[in-house]
Amino acid sequence: MNTNFINGKWTAASGSPFTSTDPYNGAEIWSGAASTPAEVATAVEAARAAFPGWALLTLAERAERLRAFEALVVQHEAQIAELISREVGKPLWEAKTEATAMHKKIGVSIQAMEERCGERATPMGAGQSVTRFKPHGVVGVFGPFNFPAHLPNGHIVPALLAGNTVVFKPSELTPAVGQKAIELWEASGLPAGVINLVQGARETGVALASNQGLDGLFFTGSSQTGKLLHEQFGGRPDKVLALEMGGNNPLVIHDFEDVDAAVYLTLQSAYVTAGQRCVCAGRLILTESEANHRFLEALLAALPKIRVGHYTEQPEPFMGPLISAQAAEKVLAAQESLQKLGGKTLYPVERKPGSAALLGPGLIDMTDATERPDDEVFGPLLQLVWVKDFDAAIEEANRTAYGLSASLVSRQQEDYDKFYKLSRAGVVNWNQPTTGAASTAPFGGVGMSGNHNPSAYFAADYCAYPVASIEQATLQVPAVKTPGLE
Ligand SMILES: NC(=O)C1=CN([C@@H]2O[C@H](COP(=O)(O)OP(=O)(O)OC[C@H]3O[C@@H](n4cnc5c(N)ncnc54)[C@H](O)[C@@H]3O)[C@@H](O)[C@H]2O)C=CC1
Ligand SMILES: O=C(O)CCC(=O)N[C@@H](CCC(=O)O)C(=O)O
Numbered sequence: 001m002n003t004n005f006i007n008g009k010w011t012a013a014s015g016s017p018f019t020s021t022d023p024y025n026g027a028e029i030w031s032g033a034a035s036t037p038a039e040v041a042t043a044v045e046a047a048r049a050a051f052p053g054w055a056l057l058t059l060a061e062r063a064e065r066l067r068a069f070e071a072l073v074v075q076h077e078a079q080i081a082e083l084i085s086r087e088v089g090k091p092l093w094e095a096k097t098e099a100t101a102m103h104k105k106i107g108v109s110i111q112a113m114e115e116r117c118g119e120r121a122t123p124m125g126a127g128q129s130v131t132r133f134k135p136h137g138v139v140g141v142f143g144p145f146n147f148p149a150h151l152p153n154g155h156i157v158p159a160l161l162a163g164n165t166v167v168f169k170p171s172e173l174t175p176a177v178g179q180k181a182i183e184l185w186e187a188s189g190l191p192a193g194v195i196n197l198v199q200g201a202r203e204t205g206v207a208l209a210s211n212q213g214l215d216g217l218f219f220t221g222s223s224q225t226g227k228l229l230h231e232q233f234g235g236r237p238d239k240v241l242a243l244e245m246g247g248n249n250p251l252v253i254h255d256f257e258d259v260d261a262a263v264y265l266t267l268q269s270a271y272v273t274a275g276q277r278c279v280c281a282g283r284l285i286l287t288e289s290e291a292n293h294r295f296l297e298a299l300l301a302a303l304p305k306i307r308v309g310h311y312t313e314q315p316e317p318f319m320g321p322l323i324s325a326q327a328a329e330k331v332l333a334a335q336e337s338l339q340k341l342g343g344k345t346l347y348p349v350e351r352k353p354g355s356a357a358l359l360g361p362g363l364i365d366m367t368d369a370t371e372r373p374d375d376e377v378f379g380p381l382l383q384l385v386w387v388k389d390f391d392a393a394i395e396e397a398n399r400t401a402y403g404l405s406a407s408l409v410s411r412q413q414e415d416y417d418k419f420y421k422l423s424r425a426g427v428v429n430w431n432q433p434t435t436g437a438a439s440t441a442p443f444g445g446v447g448m449s450g451n452h453n454p455s456a457y458f459a460a461d462y463c464a465y466p467v468a469s470i471e472q473a474t475l476q477v478p479a480v481k482t483p484g485l486e
Helices: 037-056 059-075 077-088 092-116 150-162 175-187 202-209 223-232 259-270 290-305 325-340 390-397 413-422 459-463
Strands: 002-006 009-012 017-021 028-033 120-124 127-135 138-142 165-169 195-197 216-220 240-244 249-253 281-287 344-347 362-365 381-387 405-409 427-430 464-471
Touching: 002 037, 002 175, 017 175, 028 077, 028 175, 037 127, 037 138, 037 165, 037 195, 037 202, 059 077, 059 092, 059 150, 059 175, 077 092, 077 175, 092 150, 092 459, 127 150, 138 150, 138 202, 150 165, 150 175, 150 216, 150 459, 165 175, 165 202, 175 195, 202 223, 216 223, 216 459, 223 240, 240 459, 249 259, 249 390, 259 281, 259 290, 259 405, 281 290, 281 390, 290 344, 290 362, 325 362, 325 381, 381 390, 390 413, 405 413, 413 427, 459 464
Parallel strands: 138 165, 138 216, 165 195, 216 240, 249 281, 249 405, 281 381, 362 381, 405 427
Antiparallel strands: 002 009, 002 195, 017 028, 120 127, 127 464, 344 362
């Protein structure tokens, strides 16, 4: 099977063979081979050759070509959603929202590019000072497995719009969704070399990230990999690096009227996508109150009712399997090590019948544990901490090296004002889940969650750089000359 897309042509990759499978039942979804370092280099060269032609187009001309892609995504929305469900395991209702986000990204990115990177001119002497934005050149895009369509697309669309050319490497766990996206780009009629696809795992990633022909790298994935890339890009001020990484996100429940609403928000924060979102709440912080003890009872009553299963089941599940049986094993191992630290299991994460990758939701009380490790557990395990008051809740929320999302449940505006100001995170919400960020806002984190280059609406900022020009159509001697030059 031809799985490299380089310079507008599908060619065979000659690295190690690999496959992707339905995480629930192991059915094969995609089979191909990893791109070799030489093939990665050819892809970067193709992107370089295509760059001048693409960069010379106007923003409106590039936008028109992206609109053709948008129309194709709309046309294939149901097919894309089903492929996401098959390859990632997420329920169809959720995969549909991802496919929708993919085509909505076009309009939002055009608006963001116009607004954040629009041309500005001010008179200056006989001429004018003008600010415009230019593309970096050739950029690499790495995607994560959990949003294999929407999140790489969140780098690719603004990058192309700004005039960059792209080499994309999807997660090795989701090559089929990556390939589908590229097939649609091909069908949209993009010029050859403007977007290129290479497939593979770490080795292909290393080859792409270390290719000296790249002007930038836009990465969404784990903090471990992001940190490696940051080290690799150290001492390279000539290259732009945007890192969207993991989180260990706090949800603080302080004060509410409707206990069911507080429970619903918690389920959406901690367990959506089986806990495999960078913005999922990993920590539930409860201030001491009678209401919060009632909330906990209601939460514990809700957990057994969460439906888990294969995406084809009816009624639809809320949670599908994790991405693999190994990923499920890691969550169970994390639960066991938290128990060894003194965590009290209130509701255990357990394997469910039907699939080794299928887990139910879990809740563990870490209040009296000897240690609370600051690790991202990428699965449906929520860690509870009781604190004495609201100030202690904020302190506990900030007890992390990550800084992606944080959410507060409270009726009081002044609580939120304080929480907002003191929370160290790139997404801070009030009476809303930690998940479900808007494409019309910046999306990124601080600390180990990001390198101050947020994506979504602000992706425009890392896709182009501002250029200052002082311009005058005709050359003339100034009306007032500099002393000494009369
Ligand atoms: N902040 C954000 O916007 C988001 C962050 N994430 C984070 O992503 C993680 C889950 O995604 P994964 O796919 O497991 O992440 P990952 O870090 O394992 O992989 C991400 C990408 O990097 C590549 N890669 C891995 N090692 C590499 C290396 N040494 N050099 C170059 N490339 C390499 C992978 O093949 C993949 O394409 C979680 O930690 C999650 O929190 C996920 C979605 C959104
Ligand atoms: O990039 C955007 O357009 C908005 C960000 C977004 O969609 N975030 C999602 C998923 C990210 C993740 O956690 O993997 C969210 O906030 O739920």
